């Protein structure tokens with residue numbers, strides 16, 4: 001989903017199809033997993049040694065992480081031990097905007113590219129430390145602020161390991177743990193809460209952990225069918241191309257360049273196929289993961305079963321570093337129909353309400369769509385839509401972008417959307433759908449979800465998983481609809497939402513850590529706040545963030561008590577985030593965290609166990625236990 005309200009402008013990049021796929025017997029491993037760290041390699045280097053985390057003295061080891069400039073920050077001799085092991089994969093990257101600042105690195109051409117490509121996710125995914133929500137790095141070194149201000153490192157990592165294999169990951173985990181350095185993990189950098197970076201840290205970059213293996217018949221845990229083994233650096237577009245070539249589908253997100261095997265899969269992962277197949281994490285058969293002790297282990301139904309449970313929905317950057325994931329695939333769908341349309345308030349609305357945003361006709365059309373959310377989701381539908389104010393005073397715009405209909409023909413889609421279309425025509429609201437059927441998931445996904453613009457620094461999202469119950473009772477439905485409508489009418493930044501129902505039944509009744517609120521959801525709604533792009537005063541920014549959390553989002557929470565929020569598209573300041581992101585699963589997740597990572601090698605804001613740590617009001621200070 002895109003945070004900025006730039007819905008109608010999309011990037012038109014060319015996507016190279018994955019040429020990484022190979023096939024093999026069920027016990028085949030990816031190249032990235034074949035190179036592992038062995039004890040004899042580190043026997044002479046105490047800084048790189050493995051350590052049994054269960055034997056650690058937790059009280060003395062759970063302490064503030066060292067920061068550059070501290071006496072305990074590793075010496076260059078120490079960094080050189082790491083360098084000896086991982087070679088040139090260890091780098092000290094400048095912030096991506098540094099080329100725009102006066103100084104030795106200034107480069108006008110490179111700067112022009114960074115500025116021009118800023119909203120292109122590939123720019124940031126290809127950079128060792130850049131992330132797509134730079135607010136949480138302290139807005140440091142934005143290219144647009146050059147050349148006369150100072151470019152500081154801010155919340156970006158000091159060192160990055162561009163991991164090429166499990167061994168590089170293991171070396172990083174051992175080094176960070178032994179030297180008491182903050183460790184972060186960056187895959188693509190899509191995270192909306194800045195969880196893939198952190199001040200004073202060593203970052204493991206997983207983006208290059210590519211590789212895809214296809215198994216036409218994998219047998220595991222009672223499953224027998226097609227499956228993939230996927231490197232954690234593989235992105236959605238690469239995986240989808242590989243699946244298309246094998247005439248199957250994998251449950252993945254809508255976002256083209258989002259990583260499949262990092263924050264997405266560990267966060268649960270919603271998908272255009274979720275109303276049929278549940279969450280992406282529901283179909284994982286096993287993980288290869290580097291744990292806090294530096295070992296590469298398998299987590300599946302029989303080995304490290306608690307970890308296996310937690311990694312499917314418990315969130316990234318918490319329990320270990322994923323290296324690969326083995327996941328079920330499903331037969332491709334013979335037909336997938338995609339429908340896109342927009343409509344604005346009718347002329348009658350605008351003449352009736354020139355000064356406000358009541359737009360009753362417009363909302364009547366939306367209501368006839370909303371009323372059918374439970375029914376549409378039960379038919380396997382997924383839709384992605386936005387509502388926001390236009391530049392014309394009093395006018396609002398609805399954009400269906402798109403209505404995604406797996407296994408449905410154009411005629412079937414027209415019949416599913418008939419109540420909405422009929423209401424529009426009765427009220428003279430002009431609505432001209434573009435509805436096209438495709439042979440298979442890939443082409444429909446490609447047409448329906450162009451690469452989104454990212455890179456907002458002047459705003460942030462918040463989300464709510466609205467339960468089906470709010471649709472079943474007509475009093476409650478009316479109140480829910482009013483709450484949504486009021487928020488958009490207040491013209492605060494509109495609504496970005498999904499009609500989606502990843503029920504337990506759709507997911508095959510898995511037992512995993514996915515937020516139980518997802519199982520009841522029929523609408524995943526995102527609200528954003530946006531402020532002046534020139535604002536750099538953090539006490540003002542924090543006041544705006546507080547307004548989003550405590551004022552603007554409150555009616556959404558109040559109308560859905562006990563429901564939740566999607567941790568991957570959430571408010572970084574979500575109140576009671578443990579309940580919101582994980583509901584009744586939280587106590588077990590917290591216990592598993594204490595068991596697999598007792599001293600807190602892994603930390604990210606709002607991750608499981610993060611309440612025991614602080615990075616200060618600025619979120620840029622050293623990481624310390626509370």
Ligand SMILES: Cc1cc2nc3c(=O)[nH]c(=O)nc-3n(C[C@H](O)[C@H](O)[C@H](O)COP(=O)(O)OP(=O)(O)OC[C@H]3O[C@@H](n4cnc5c(N)ncnc54)[C@H](O)[C@@H]3O)c2cc1C
Nearest residue numbers: 001187188189190191253254255259262263270316317322
């Ligand atoms: C344009 C856009 C579209 C999106 N579309 C969808 C969608 O359709 N469905 C959906 O569910 N979500 C979607 N999201 C949200 C997305 O799931 C999150 O942004 C997610 O965190 C991205 O994961 P990443 O690994 O690519 O990103 P990163 O920012 O690199 O990482 C995210 C988090 O995971 C951790 N992490 C990364 N790799 C690993 C690893 N190998 N092991 C352990 N931890 C790791 C990081 O430390 C960080 O905490 C979208 C986001 C954007 C910006």
Ligand SMILES: *[C@@H]1O[C@H](CO)[C@@H](O)[C@H](O)[C@H]1NC(C)=O
Nearest residue numbers: 011012013014117120122123
């Ligand atoms: C995004 O960046 C990639 C990599 O540089 C490039 O191939 C692609 O064309 C860019 N997309 C746009 C719309 O500029």
Ligand SMILES: *[C@@H]1O[C@H](CO)[C@@H](O)[C@H](O)[C@H]1NC(C)=O
Nearest residue numbers: 101102144145146147148149
């Ligand atoms: C930066 O400083 C130079 C030299 O003082 C000045 O000419 C230029 O206008 C300044 N640029 C900006 C954007 O302030």
Ligand SMILES: *[C@@H]1O[C@H](CO)[C@@H](O)[C@H](O)[C@H]1NC(C)=O
Nearest residue numbers: 357389390391392393394491
């Ligand atoms: C609503 O907000 C948009 C974007 O900020 C602005 O362009 C528009 O003028 C506003 N409309 C009203 C009626 O306030």
Ligand SMILES: *[C@@H]1O[C@H](CO)[C@@H](O)[C@H](O)[C@H]1NC(C)=O
Nearest residue numbers: 276330333334380406407408
């Ligand atoms: C697709 O539709 C057909 C017939 O309508 C049905 O038999 C099949 O189970 C559906 N497939 C999925 C994945 O829902």
Ligand SMILES: *[C@@H]1O[C@H](CO)[C@@H](O)[C@H](O)[C@H]1NC(C)=O
Nearest residue numbers: 346348361425426427428429
């Ligand atoms: C819709 O438009 C037609 C023709 O312009 C007009 O006759 C009719 O009264 C309008 N209906 C409403 C509800 O405004």
Ligand SMILES: *[C@@H]1O[C@H](CO)[C@@H](O)[C@H](O)[C@H]1NC(C)=O
Nearest residue numbers: 338340434435436446447448
């Ligand atoms: C309809 O949508 C498809 C993509 O789904 C696009 O290629 C086509 O140009 C669109 N047609 C119109 C008339 O907008």
Ligand SMILES: *[C@@H]1O[C@H](CO)[C@@H](O)[C@H](O)[C@H]1NC(C)=O
Nearest residue numbers: 367473474475476477478479
């Ligand atoms: C809900 O709202 C609709 C449309 O405004 C109205 O007809 C209906 O009576 C309301 N239902 C209840 C229970 O208030």
Ligand SMILES: *[C@@H]1O[C@H](CO)[C@@H](O)[C@H](O)[C@H]1NC(C)=O
Nearest residue numbers: 472473474475476477479559
């Ligand atoms: C419907 O919801 C309203 C408002 O939450 C509640 O007061 C009422 O008891 C509910 N009715 C039923 C039948 O559940």
Ligand SMILES: *[C@@H]1O[C@H](CO)[C@@H](O)[C@H](O)[C@H]1NC(C)=O
Nearest residue numbers: 536537538539540541542543
């Ligand atoms: C930032 O904003 C606060 C609150 O409005 C104000 O008191 C403070 O002076 C501002 N700081 C700077 C550096 O402008």
